[in-house]
Amino acid sequence: MGEEERQRAFASRTRKNHCHALSDEAGATQQKIGDHTMSDLQLIEAVKGGNLARIEELLAAGADVNQQDEHGWTPLNWAAGKGHVAALQSLLNRGADVFKVGRDQRTPYKIALAAGHVEIVKLLSEAEKRTGLGKSSRTECEYCKAYYLKDLRKFAGWRESKINWKENPDSDDAGTRDQEFSDDDVIFIHRDLTVTKSMWHNENVIFNEVTPEWEVFCRDALQFNAPSDLDIAVSLRADSAANSA
DSSP: OOHHHHHHHHHHHHHHHHHHHHHHHHHHTEEEETTEEEETTHHHHHHHTTOHHHHHHHHHTTOOTTOOOTTOOOHHHHHHHHTOHHHHHHHHHTTOOTTOOOTTOOOHHHHHHHHTOHHHHHHHHHHHHHTOSOOOOOOOOOOEEEEEHHHHTTSTTOOOOOBSOOOOTTSTTTTOTTSOOOTTOEEEEETTSOEESSSSTTSSEEEOOOOHHHHHIIIIISOOOOOOHHHHHHHHHHHHHHHHO
């Protein structure tokens, strides 16, 4: 074999090796499904489209139930966001991780809550409990409700204080440290049933003696009820329906 032939043979082998390497690299990002291959993200694509039959097929063939896309979202994240109840239940039955988060650091529960998908919020809440890990995505949001002070003064155990008082010259509270409160003052009851002159929790506190009697008074006489995550989801769904009507 002459020098020119040897060089052509070497170039041919090099091209073949390079093609094999590219083929192996592509194959590493695919999974075998029956007689064809699928992209690692086909499960996510099926969930996005709500294609339950395809979801079941891919899961039965061994697709990774916790695969993540470029944003870190899993199939369960997408099912929660899209509101696909059947798809979400199928993923849960296959052991999908209910606490896995993407780049936005939101669990499927928080995604469903933000989207107002009430039934999915319920399903994911129960799924989190079933893990037995003692973890939960639920967080108590800041919440307060305004009342006139005269309504709270009807409570038999009512006593007024001025705790952690902060003067704000631009607010209605300016100069109130040394002033007496009036019946028509607007005050705020917070989720923990403490009462403030400011709308901010633990600032300008008027009353913080939370007793069982005070809890009953707030519930029965004042009809105070801090919304749960589920209440928020219902409200969001109602707002969405009203806006699309």
